[in-house]
Amino acid sequence: MNNAKTILTGDRPTGQLHLGHFAGSLRQRVALQHDNQQYILIADLQGLTDNGNSPQKVAGNIPEVMADYLAVGIDPTKTVVCLQSALPALAELTLLYMNIVTVARVERNPTVKSEITQKGFSRSLPVGFMTYPISQAADITAFQADLIPVGDDQLPMIEQTNEIVHKMNSLTGQPLLRHCQALLSKTGRLPGIDGKAKMSKSLGNTLTLSASEEDIHQAVCAMYTDPNHLRVNDPGQVDGNVVFSYLDAFHPDAEKVSAMKAHYLRGGLGDRACKDELEGCLQALLAPIRSRRNAFIQDKGQLLALLRHGSEQAQNVTQQTLVQVKRGLGLPVMF
Amino acid sequence: MNNAKTILTGDRPTGQLHLGHFAGSLRQRVALQHDNQQYILIADLQGLTDNGNSPQKVAGNIPEVMADYLAVGIDPTKTVVCLQSALPALAELTLLYMNIVTVARVERNPTVKSEITQKGFSRSLPVGFMTYPISQAADITAFQADLIPVGDDQLPMIEQTNEIVHKMNSLTGQPLLRHCQALLSKTGRLPGIDGKAKMSKSLGNTLTLSASEEDIHQAVCAMYTDPNHLRVNDPGQVDGNVVFSYLDAFHPDAEKVSAMKAHYLRGGLGDRACKDELEGCLQALLAPIRSRRNAFIQDKGQLLALLRHGSEQAQNVTQQTLVQVKRGLGLPVMF
Numbered sequence: 001m002n003n004a005k006t007i008l009t010g011d012r013p014t015g016q017l018h019l020g021h022f023a024g025s026l027r028q029r030v031a032l033q034h035d036n037q038q039y040i041l042i043a044d045l046q047g048l049t050d051n052g053n054s055p056q057k058v059a060g061n062i063p064e065v066m067a068d069y070l071a072v073g074i075d076p077t078k079t080v081v082c083l084q085s086a087l088p089a090l091a092e093l094t095l096l097y098m099n100i101v102t103v104a105r106v107e108r109n110p111t112v113k114s115e116i117t118q119k120g121f122s123r124s125l126p127v128g129f130m131t132y133p134i135s136q137a138a139d140i141t142a143f144q145a146d147l148i149p150v151g152d153d154q155l156p157m158i159e160q161t162n163e164i165v166h167k168m169n170s171l172t173g174q175p176l177l178r179h180c181q182a183l184l185s186k187t188g189r190l191p192g193i194d195g196k197a198k199m200s201k202s203l204g205n206t207l208t209l210s211a212s213e214e215d216i217h218q219a220v221c222a223m224y225t226d227p228n229h230l231r232v233n234d235p236g237q238v239d240g241n242v243v244f245s246y247l248d249a250f251h252p253d254a255e256k257v258s259a260m261k262a263h264y265l266r267g268g269l270g271d272r273a274c275k276d277e278l279e280g281c282l283q284a285l286l287a288p289i290r291s292r293r294n295a296f297i298q299d300k301g302q303l304l305a306l307l308r309h310g311s312e313q314a315q316n317v318t319q320q321t322l323v324q325v326k327r328g329l330g331l332p333v334m335f
Numbered sequence: 336m337n338n339a340k341t342i343l344t345g346d347r348p349t350g351q352l353h354l355g356h357f358a359g360s361l362r363q364r365v366a367l368q369h370d371n372q373q374y375i376l377i378a379d380l381q382g383l384t385d386n387g388n389s390p391q392k393v394a395g396n397i398p399e400v401m402a403d404y405l406a407v408g409i410d411p412t413k414t415v416v417c418l419q420s421a422l423p424a425l426a427e428l429t430l431l432y433m434n435i436v437t438v439a440r441v442e443r444n445p446t447v448k449s450e451i452t453q454k455g456f457s458r459s460l461p462v463g464f465m466t467y468p469i470s471q472a473a474d475i476t477a478f479q480a481d482l483i484p485v486g487d488d489q490l491p492m493i494e495q496t497n498e499i500v501h502k503m504n505s506l507t508g509q510p511l512l513r514h515c516q517a518l519l520s521k522t523g524r525l526p527g528i529d530g531k532a533k534m535s536k537s538l539g540n541t542l543t544l545s546a547s548e549e550d551i552h553q554a555v556c557a558m559y560t561d562p563n564h565l566r567v568n569d570p571g572q573v574d575g576n577v578v579f580s581y582l583d584a585f586h587p588d589a590e591k592v593s594a595m596k597a598h599y600l601r602g603g604l605g606d607r608a609c610k611d612e613l614e615g616c617l618q619a620l621l622a623p624i625r626s627r628r629n630a631f632i633q634d635k636g637q638l639l640a641l642l643r644h645g646s647e648q649a650q651n652v653t654q655q656t657l658v659q660v661k662r663g664l665g666l667p668v669m670f
Contacts, residue, residue, distance in 0.1 A: 044666060045430055045431075048431070048434045048664075049433075049434050050434075051434075052434030052435045053435070053506065055506065055664035055665055055666070056664075056665045058666075059664060059665035059666050059667070060665070062667060083667065083669060085427075085661065085666050085667075086667070086669040086670070088423035088424075088426065088427055089423075091423065091426040091427040091429070091430045092420075092423055092426040094426070094430060095380055095426045095429060095430075095463065095470070096380075096383070098384075098461065098462040098463035098466065099383045099384050099385075099386075099387030099461050099462075099463035099464070100387045100388070100461065101461065101462050102458065102459050102460055102461055102462065103460045103461070103462055103465050104458045104459070104460070106462060123437065123439045124437050124439070125437055125438045125439070126433065126434050126435065126436065126437055126438070127433040127434075127436050127437065127438055127441060127466055127469065128430065128433035128434035129434070130438050131433065131462055131466070134462065135430070171388065171390065304667055304669075307667075307669070308667075308669045308670065311669050311670070312670065315670075326420065329383075329390035329391075329394060330390055330391045330394030330395070331379060331390070331393075331394050331420050332394070332397060332418065332420075332421070332639055332642075332643075334418060334421040334639075334642070334643045334646050335421070335643065335646070335647065335650075
């Protein structure tokens with residue numbers, strides 16, 4: 001493990017994971033787990049920040065997300081998968097950091113601002129949602145993570161975290177916390193099957209990792225292409241054409257996709273043929289994931305046992321950071 | 336222990352405790368500890384909410400406050416004295432409650448509003464300070480306290496706590512958390528020796544419990560009386576006269592104080608005589624406290640060991656509440 005990095009990622013367990021997660025993050029995590037110390041946090045507490053009134057939704061999806069991880073190839077002997085609410089150090093660090101971050105600063109966070117609008121919170125904004133970037137900073141620093149795979153919409157979180165690292169290190173006069181860096185995903189965000197920019201369960205435009213053969217078939221049939229490409233021989237548009245975005249994201253043969261694009265652009269390649277190609281590729285990708293997932297989800301007790309084992313490992317690391325921070329601040333460490 | 340109540344009080348360790356604490360709270364706690372289950376929280380985390388940049392001030396005062404408690408007669412075999420930062424369940428419950436309290440609600444808290452003005456925070460308001468009522472609700476509910484001795488300025492905190500209790504109990508469909516009641520102090524707030532409404536270290540108008548004989552003498556000499564009572568034979572004012580406020584608060588013989596007031600009002604009783612009476616009474620009150628305190632503060636290791644023992648007892652209680660809340664929300668309890 002030369003040049004090995006400590007990597008933290010995670011997901012809010014508010015639904016099953018889908019192809020968007022797979023393309024943007026999960027397959028990268030499977031690759032990263034071999035040469036790095038990787039932690040994956042099932043962020044149930046963060047899931048509750050905008051689901052305070054439906055905790056059962058968050059709780060119920062914890063084993064679902066764990067099954068998704070195992071199904072795509074996250075190996076619990078290589079990656080530590082752990083549960084946020086099982087790690088008290090994360091809550092304790094969050095409260096400590098809240099004293100060195102101003103209300104004005106969290107209100108200025110552009111990601112939180114746009115999410116508040118998007119979720120229509122206005123006056124009903126929960127305190128936990130407004131302050132979740134501080135909680136994320138606690139997560140990242142507790143694991144002493146130095147590399148955080150994120151989309152570019154999450155860069156303000158990294159910035160906020162490093163501000164807290166800087167402030168806490170100057171306050172204690174010791175380099176207790178590690179600065180972190182974003183690892184930006186090479187693939188852009190996968191669009192929804194309807195062509196909307198974001199794949200999201202609430203928009204009903206996703207394909208979950210447990211999608212059946214028929215689900216996949218239906219989704220590809222319904223997929224948004226070029227609405228002006230009426231006859232096969234007409235030239236078609238590739239930009240904004242979801243079928244080609246998906247072929248780019250999932251087809252194993254990039255040269256073939258490139259040739260198809262050229263053909264489509266000049267005319268003569270029909271949507272049906274493209275969709276057939278994509279469907280074959282998605283069926284091949286998802287069949288083994290679905291079958292593994294079906295097996296894992298049968299035994300939720302076993303999924304939680306694996307999660308407990310990972311959380312025990314994470315407990316050691318995060319507790320150590322908490323103790324260092326408390327000592328740095330001069331607070332007694334009692335037990 | 337028939338009709339025994341569970342009582343929670345506490346102090347922020349931001350300085351030594353003083354006569355104001357003694358009159359308004361400490362001696363009541365000494366009385367309450369015999370027939371109730373009393374917990375006292377040294378609220379270091381809350382102390383940090385407006386001392387984020389000077390943690391050593393908070394940390395350094397933890398043993399000082401513990402010594403104050405023991406000196407006035409808090410008995411650690413009767414009262415559980417514990418440290419807020421040693422109890423992770425308090426931080427964890429705080430984060431859970433933050434998801435069911437809106438930003439608008441905490442911004443509306445009148446106590447926090449007036450403290451924000453008083454401390455001159457404006458744009459530099461720390462997140463932890465704005466949200467500390469949620470943290471207090473976590474403290475109160477974690478101990479399942481039903482009686483909270485407070486001044487009337489703290490009533491909004493009790494109201495906020497009961498809102499959270501109500502919401503959490505309806506959310507989980509179980510009466511997991513106990514509603515609490517304020518126990519309002521019979522004695523009003525003790526004024527500073529300069530006549531200002533509040534005794535406060537930053538105003539330099541306090542007498543700490545460790546005050547020396549000479550400190551007490553000086554303080555009584557400097558004490559604010561009736562500025563218009565120029566000659567002994569003039570009628571004097573008792574209202575707003577700090578000497579009489581202190582005689583009311585500390586003199587063991589209420590009848591004698593009553594007679595002195597009548598005499599002072601009609602004229603003929605000098606400030607000197609009143610101050611002598613008060614000084615005698617304060618010297619008698621504080622001499623044994625000072626001497627016990629001096630002995631305790633010699634051994635900070637022993638003070639912290641006592642605090643650790645109390646924190647272990649508190650850990651059991653608060654952890655149990657956290658587990659109940661997690662189960663109520665459906666969250667896994669891993670270890």
